[in-house]
Amino acid sequence: MNAVGRFPESLPALADSPLAVRGLSASYGGKPAVIDADVTIVPGTLSAIVGPNGAGKSTLMKAVLGLVPRQTGDVTVFGQPLTRMRHRLAYVPQRASVDWDFPVRVLDVAMMGLHRELGLLGRVRPHHRARAEAALDRTGTLDLARRQIGQLSGGQQQRVFLARALAQGADLFLLDEPFAGVDAATEATIMSVLKSLRDEGKSVVCVHHDLSTVADYFDRLLLLNRRVLAEGPVDLVLTDRNLQATYGGRLSVAQLAAIR
């Protein structure tokens, strides 16, 4: 048990949890980035993973997905090994992780979310296209469908990334810094999409860096600084003590006051 505060009374049985991580350690560039992390996502909630720069937030998410190797730890998705549940999981990487000068259109990116249905040689049928277009519509980017992706603003690109995940029709969404470098309108659009997913009973996990919006946006919070320092309902976890433990006492009184 490495957490300062944990609230087990609210945790689901492991087999019901959309995402359960036990004892995960991973390194990044030769240094330990995440140490012995336990995460239990509650179905139908919006969860944030928050911590200072270099706390291992993205590494934790990538290690869960197998994008960086895990040294130790078990991951189950809906009670099963990840490899058998990938179809129920959607991942939105950091926007900066790809080259937006890539010669595809917005609709092509959304269609990538349908790779499982389309297979290698399956023909694109009207209902496939309709699903990709519905996903774009939900993120307010349908009118950009025929544009090359490099023509879009950063916020529009982030919404297209979200649309690709929506087109997958997943039950668990993992988003890495979805609000990084986007405009206020995009932030509001993304947040309303995420809330509507939650209201449909889906589970959403975001790596997040903006402490001032955590309480407004999320139901549950996981504080991370290499180790998990606290995990639970946002109003219980978001305490001065937990934040100072996570941020190494570097937050000022004024900063703490602004958070709640």
Place this chain on the structure above:
Amino acid sequence: MGTEFVQLSLSPILIGICAAVACALPGNFLLLRRQALLGDAVSHVVLPGIVVGFLLTGTVSAGPMMLGAMASALLAVLLIETVRRLGRVEPGAAMGTVFTSMFAAGVLLLETTGASGVHLDVEHALMGNLESLIWFDATGWGSLLDPAALAALPPELFRMALAMTAAILFLAVLRRPLVASTFDEGFARATGQRPSLLSLGLVALSAASAVTAFQAVGAIIVIAMFVVPPATARLLTDRLWTQVGLSAVIAALAAILGYVLAGYGPLWLGGQHSVSAAGMIAVVSGLGLLLAAAFGPRRHRREALPEA
């Protein structure tokens, strides 16, 4: 355009087209993955393989040398991936390290074993020998229907056509995972596609194209065709598959035009001798890139639109 053309020019032109297209097709994806120099790398790393193939068999026949070259190319591909992962360096740096080392090893091997005494000359490998791939048994266009004459076509034509077909099939069958993983490898892996396997497949296909073309037409065409037609096509369109199609057309046009200009251009200008077809094909494609860079519709990254 009679018997002489069929005998002397038809098969070099066809081989040139197949070689150019076989290299340009995978080149599109190498370019987008910032691995465009792979063709260059492969055409250097095959040297030790060719020398070893010669040393083991004692002949300069195509078979063992091709096998040696293929083995070399595969070894290089694995080494490049290893250096890139262990050293955490850019793909370009990993390629540079591996291909110069292996090429140098090939040169040393060539010198110390006495293989250099035999006809394994570097100039031949560099310039290729497109003009010599003639169809001696042809007696005119009618020979295209004559099985006996067809059987006497240079074997390079069949090999190159096979390499081109392999490239077309690879791109056609794997088009979706190829695009998805080239654009966003993290997403592809998270959704259970196999981008590392696909990446290895692409590189292996490129190596096979490069070795086959290298052996038939020389290194210059290989290096040029992996990079130049895709780069030219990229300046003309923002649609990936339009780019791939255009790159094939550009590569084929460069092969035809380059061959014709090399054969007849100097004569038209009052010269006495023709010039290297491989060199002219590369130059023509370079000029095409220059034109596209000056006038192509997609040569500027466009400004982002105002927020919707």
